[in-house]
Amino acid sequence: xxxxxxRTTRRALLRAxxxxxxxxxxxxxxxxxxxxxxxxITEIQDWxxxxxxxxxxxxxxxxxxxxxxxxxxxxPWLTSDPISSVNFTPLHEIDGxxxxxxxxxxxxxxxxxEIDPNAxxxxxxxxxxxxxxxxxxxxxxFPRENRIYFLExxxxxxxxxxxxxxxxxxxxxxMVHCVMYTGVPLRTILNEAGVKPEGKWLLAExxxxxxxxxxxxxxKALDDCMVAFGMNGEALRPExxxxxxxxxxxxxxxxxxKWLRRLEIGDQPWQQREETSKYTDLLATGKARRFTFLxxxxxxxxxxxxxxxxxxxxxxxxxxxxxxSGNGRIKRVDVSVDGxxxxxxxxxDGPSLPKALHRFYxxxxxxxxxxxxxxxxxxxxxxxxxxKDQLRGVRGxxxxxxxxxxxxxxxxxxxxxxxxxxx
Amino acid sequence: xxxxxxxxxxxGLSVLASAATALAGDGEHFKLGRVATPxxxxxxxxxxxxxxxxxxxxxxxxxHGMEIFDENCASCHGDFGEAVGRxxxxxxxxxxxxxxxxxxxxxxxxxxxxxxxxxxxRAMPFGNARSxxxxxxxALTAYLLYLNDVVTNDEFELSKENFADIKLPNETNFIxxxxxxxxxxxxxxxxxMENCKPDKATIKAHAAILDVTPEDAGEDDQPANGGIE
Numbered sequence: 001x002x003x004x005x006x007r008t009t010r011r012a013l014l015r016a017x018x019x020x021x022x023x024x025x026x027x028x029x030x031x032x033x034x035x036x037x038x039x040x041i042t043e044i045q046d047w048x049x050x051x052x053x054x055x056x057x058x059x060x061x062x063x064x065x066x067x068x069x070x071x072x073x074x075x076p077w078l079t080s081d082p083i084s085s086v087n088f089t090p091l092h093e094i095d096g097x098x099x100x101x102x103x104x105x106x107x108x109x110x111x112x113x114e115i116d117p118n119a120x121x122x123x124x125x126x127x128x129x130x131x132x133x134x135x136x137x138x139x140x141x142f143p144r145e146n147r148i149y150f151l152e153x154x155x156x157x158x159x160x161x162x163x164x165x166x167x168x169x170x171x172x173x174x175m176v177h178c179v180m181y182t183g184v185p186l187r188t189i190l191n192e193a194g195v196k197p198e199g200k201w202l203l204a205e206x207x208x209x210x211x212x213x214x215x216x217x218x219x220k221a222l223d224d225c226m227v228a229f230g231m232n233g234e235a236l237r238p239e240x241x242x243x244x245x246x247x248x249x250x251x252x253x254x255x256x257x258k259w260l261r262r263l264e265i266g267d268q269p270w271q272q273r274e275e276t277s278k279y280t281d282l283l284a285t286g287k288a289r290r291f292t293f294l295x296x297x298x299x300x301x302x303x304x305x306x307x308x309x310x311x312x313x314x315x316x317x318x319x320x321x322x323x324x325s326g327n328g329r330i331k332r333v334d335v336s337v338d339g340x341x342x343x344x345x346x347x348x349d350g351p352s353l354p355k356a357l358h359r360f361y362x363x364x365x366x367x368x369x370x371x372x373x374x375x376x377x378x379x380x381x382x383x384x385x386x387x388k389d390q391l392r393g394v395r396g397x398x399x400x401x402x403x404x405x406x407x408x409x410x411x412x413x414x415x416x417x418x419x420x421x422x423x
Numbered sequence: 424x425x426x427x428x429x430x431x432x433x434x435g436l437s438v439l440a441s442a443a444t445a446l447a448g449d450g451e452h453f454k455l456g457r458v459a460t461p462x463x464x465x466x467x468x469x470x471x472x473x474x475x476x477x478x479x480x481x482x483x484x485x486x487h488g489m490e491i492f493d494e495n496c497a498s499c500h501g502d503f504g505e506a507v508g509r510x511x512x513x514x515x516x517x518x519x520x521x522x523x524x525x526x527x528x529x530x531x532x533x534x535x536x537x538x539x540x541x542x543x544x545r546a547m548p549f550g551n552a553r554s555x556x557x558x559x560x561x562a563l564t565a566y567l568l569y570l571n572d573v574v575t576n577d578e579f580e581l582s583k584e585n586f587a588d589i590k591l592p593n594e595t596n597f598i599x600x601x602x603x604x605x606x607x608x609x610x611x612x613x614x615x616m617e618n619c620k621p622d623k624a625t626i627k628a629h630a631a632i633l634d635v636t637p638e639d640a641g642e643d644d645q646p647a648n649g650g651i652e
Contacts (some may be wrong), residue, residue: 017599017602065650071621077509078509079509080499080509080510081506083549083550084471084549088587098588108554109546109547110546123459123463123464123467124456125464125468127563130458131458131459131464132456132457132459133456133458133459133463134455134456135456136457138455138558141451141455142455159474163628164628164629165629165630167630167631187449188449188451188453191450191451191452192452192453192455192456203470205467206468209550209552210545210546210552211508211545211546211552213470244648252480254549261467262467264468264470266472267570268472268474270470270471270472270603271472271473271534271535271537271538272470272538272541272542273538273541273542273546276534276538276597277529277532277533277538277595278532280512280597282520282525282527282532283522286520286521286596286598287596287598288520288532288596288598289597289599289600289601289602290597290598290599290600291597291599291600292600292601292602293600294602296602306630312615334614335508338624338625339620339623339624340615340619340620341619341620341623342617342618342619343614343615343616343617343619343623361646372624373621376614378614382611383608384607384611384614386605386608387608388487390606390607391607394605394606395609398525402602408624410626418629418630419629420626420627420628420629420630421626421627421628422624422625422626422627423622423624423625423627
């Protein structure tokens with residue numbers, strides 16, 4: 001008992017000392033120059049002396065407590081109620097091309113449906129030879145495939161149509177994620193019911209309290225859509241549609257019906273709420289585009305960015321970001337540090353897969369001067385990411401959806417960063 | 424002999440082509456699942472199309488719709504569909520689609536009445552979906568037409584029979600996706616790499632002016648534009 005108390009006290013003292021040491025460490029790169037040496041090295045650390053927790057301390061596992069700030073965040077004023085709302089992927093805190101499942105942005109229209117997979121059914125009906133009902137166990141007996149795709153909400157960057165508004169790529173671009181899906185090709189399931197020749201459209205419906213619906217052209221449904229029950233090697237998360245969701249590669253996220261329970265074949269689109277009053281793009285003329293399914297070529301610099309300023313001063317700097325296109329692969333990403341006067345081709349690292357996030361890097365020595373950072377992606381179809389002014393010139397500022405314009409971050413001499421628009 | 428050679432070649436090629444693109448399960452039948460029963464189809468197949476396909480039997484008047492609306496809808500959507508807070512506005516907004524702040528309502532924007540019926544039946548009232556009878560949904564839809572001046576008589580009755588005859592004012596203002604014709608997409612030439620702008624960049628707009636980013640925003644800060652739809 002006494003020993004334990006003594007030990008606890010020592011631990012507390014060590015922690016107090018360590019806190020001071022950490023502060024010294026983060027204040028500059030010159031820490032190693034002190035004669036006494038870096039306390040992170042010269043002093044024995046708690047974790048080096050005392051054993052840590054054993055196996056099964058967290059049977060599922062969770063990130064380090066030092067990463068507790070790496071979370072999805074919402075913007076409360078955007079919506080009336082968190083049950084029908086959105087939060088954002090912390091793009092500035094992640095790397096590579098795969099988004100960790102717990103960081104994938106959420107968008108719900110009637111909250112998260114908590115579905116018992118044993119009570120879940122998928123119905124296929126309409127213009128088919130025979131209407132069928134599948135259980136989850138049935139779905140898992142079809143041949144599967146694994147595919148990595150980005151999912152972007154059509155309203156991603158929607159708040160920026162009228163000008164720079166939100167300070168951080170999490171908020172300006174965080175309605176995108178990219179995971180590996182495991183599931184059955186949609187055409188395999190439709191083929192089981194037998195689509196009649198007059199069938200031209202598919203209606204997909206969710207089992208949640210909004211009974212979300214979207215019409216999908218049958219050509220797309222038979223091409224690369226999936227009925228997925230896995231993401232990143234495990235079951236879908238509840239907020240991503242557990243136990244099963246539709247995957248509509250390269251097309252707007254709203255179509256990827258979560259909690260998928262029904263697939264109907266018909267000869268016309270159903271003109272549902274989410275494809276008429278929403279997810280239609282109002283132009284300056286007063287006309288509105290409908291069925292703008294494809295997500296255009298887009299990129300953003302995630303580091304440095306307003307939530308991830310430059311803290312290390314002059315010298316080597318890693319600039320990185322993500323690029324994606326609903327048309328397929330990203331062919332090239334260019335980066336500018338002077339607001340688009342001159343461009344440098346960035347290095348794409350990691351897998352380059354169609355309709356998936358691509359990770360790019362541009363390393364350079366920062367001389368401590370003001371920068372205007374921009375990235376510009378080009379996809380394999382040859383489409384070049386436009387500027388925001390080019391988009392506004394054709395569409396006006398009231399489209400809400402499909403804003404894929406080039407983003408500018410202003411870096412000050414101190415390294416702080418702001419979302420701006422430039423001449 | 425020569426009669427058969429050509430067809431055989433074609434078959435050979437098509438087998439090769441499909442082998443190259445085939446995924447597991449393509450074209451096969453697995454005899455999984457079971458046939459859906461008529462009652463199951465009736466329970467789940469509730470979608471309605473603009474041509475009236477999917478409408479259930481039923482009817483309801485504007486006056487009855489007002490009673491249902493006041494009780495179930497007005498707390499979010501306002502007494503006249505003008506909305507409370509950031510909940511959706513349902514009426515008004517006529518002539519605002521080219522304005523600085525368009526107000527997209529059933530009367531000013533939505534192309535089809537079937538969308539109103541379908542959506543109310545599947546998802547409203549918020550928090551108690553599927554609780555209204557089909558007659559109630561007809562009545563509510565009739566009242567929403569009245570709030571939007573599409574019908575002006577409060578004795579008007581909407582039914583399966585007259586439903587598809589009613590057109591919403593903005594139906595003709597929707598166009599197909601023509602993004603690939605926009606100049607910056609139609610022009611696929613290599614973009615400029617050097618000396619692309621004559622002058623040094625100058626800032627013309629700051630996020631900091633509006634700064635509505637959550638960590639920094641005060642309770643009263645309002646965004647410059649509408650939010651997520």
